[in-house]
Amino acid sequence: MSRGVGVSLQDVWIKFGDFVAVREANVDIQGGAFFSFLGPSGCGKTTILRSVSGFLDPSQGKIIIGGNDMAGIGPNKRPTALIFQNLALFPLMKVWENIAFSLEVKGVGTAARRKRADELLDMIALTGQGDKLPSELSGGQKQRVAIARALCAEPDVLLLDEPLSALDLKLRQHMRTELREIQQRVGITFIYITHDQSEALTMSDHVAVMKAGVIDQISDGQTIYDDPSTPFVASFVGENNVFRGKVKSIDGDKALISTNRSGDLLSRIPLSAKGTLGVGDDAMMFIRPEALSIAKDDAAANNHVTALVLNEEFEGQTFNVFLEGDGGKEMKMSLVNQGKARESAKGSSLTLEYAPDQAIVLPAGELASE
Amino acid sequence: MNISAAFKRFFNRNGLGLGSFLLIAVGFWLIVLIILPQLSMLDFSFRHHLPPPEMGGPKDTYTLEHYKYLALGAQGADQSYNVVDLGVFVRTLVAAFFVTIFDLLLCYPLAYYLGQASGSGYTRILVLFLIIPYWVNEILRAFAFRIIFGDSGVINELLLAMGLVDNPVDFIRDNVALYSGLGYAYILLMIFPMYNVIESLDRNQIEAARDMGAPWWRIHWRIVIPYAKPGISSGCTMVFMLSAGALAAPQILGGPSSLWFTQIIYQWFNQGGNWPRGAAYAIVLLSVCILIVLSAMRLFKVRMGDIGK
């Protein structure tokens, strides 16, 4: 099977009439990588994928696959295979005919096609199910058939458009691992689309986070989570407590933020905000729920926040504590369940602390709305 | 499930009022308007052609005489078969077959375009343009065709003006006018069943096939046509049945030398006043048409239930 080839988008713009669906996308995807586009519904993910697979021409910019400019090359001539959001299996063809369709197109004889389909059926653990119709399979099995059908074409790049969104949670988690395994086995480039952040973070080598047609950040999952480059990424990927305010002082990679409601708080300046953030600027500070904990003492400090416990939620490995700070500021804290019985602190006042390294400050900007 | 339980469920689902209305309306339609008239036709076809006073008399017995006549002709004729009527019969069926094929070839791309390629308000306007001509009644449309295809009609004028022909082409004698008229008359019946099915085909399937390298013809052959088969067979069945049974178009547009089988039936009923013979001819036409449609369905593996789609 062919090794993965790189894909790059160079200054790609895609417009529908006056509407700009994708704005100035610059992406470099290495051969053999698992690359995800992550973003809320309607942000242009499918549009990007369709332009890579050739169903859509960018209004401007270049799409390069394996070093070749794809301009003017139709979807049937590109070394890509697309797995559709709704799978789009052919309902009237048997499973094995579905899988071997790309071989049929190439004029391969029936026996050879059947043989290859059976090999792929073995790979997706559906041995002996080739003579069924797609409608006779379960959701997860259809999913795997769609993957096998795409792989049968021996593409250099596999494009997946939210292929797991229709599955239930258990199956989705199972298919995540399976997809990742398949990707590592065949070694081709996967471009994966999702609006589910944990899906993107668990599977991908790199993630591009999109907002309304614009790519905000491209990084590995951990960087996206720990060092988001915009308030949008910080609030879209994972949960975050946001504190608005102004920069009071800067000292090395730490800044003191005078927040609107919670006093002065100390925070780390991530790499992406270094140099762009000056004293007096509007800023947003982010603290993850799991970075908050109950302070050992109640003294006022620039890493302490006081708040009232509104509610507690037990979630298995964590307790989620919902709090209200000064001025009605809502916050969330996640504590690891230590197994000991906890008495509910509902209604009590707490002092929370955090390690300033785990808080980040960014120039104020748009947040992801839930 | 036994019948009384089925009735109970039917009434529970639809309520007593609506349930009885449905039952009575469908029953009336089926029994009074379809089955009874056809049965009386069938009965007629097996009776002698008698003057009214002798009806119900001793001479009024069942006979195969009219079916024999269609097959063998008048007793003592030169030929051993009824060459004229059988010839017309076969020619009618063959012509209806070609009208069907012609309509299919013409309408499939249209239905595909309407159902898949566009999908905006633009489609609705196109459909409207297709429907509006059918507000004009059939006879008027047929005569309009006669005028267009006539010796001094638009088409001949055009051909003459462009110097493509020296003398007007006799479209009527060559049956061009008839076939065009018939084809045109049933276009909608071909388009709509296909359009309905094709419209429900998931676009992604077509794109998936294209993504896997399939050229357009294979996409149609492997994806669209199999999917549209119920619509195609339903359209073909209607067009074939109706062209084989058409009367107005052949009367008005047919050439002098070519008779349509329905015209012979009409003559027996009307000019000949021989209702039993007309009935026998009509029954033969109907049965053979049904037989052809059923064998075609069998050949293309279409199930009866699919036709209703």
Ligand SMILES: Nc1ncnc2c1ncn2[C@@H]1O[C@H](COP(=O)(O)OP(=O)(O)OP(=O)(O)O)[C@@H](O)[C@H]1O
């Ligand atoms: N053919 C089109 N014509 C006009 N606008 C379009 C077209 N296709 C997509 N859009 C618009 O482009 C934007 C991006 O659409 P896209 O399908 O790429 O979203 P997405 O990120 O895949 O969303 P989802 O997660 O819901 O699938 C949307 O606002 C959509 O309305």
Ligand SMILES: [Mg+2]
């Ligand atoms: Mg999408």
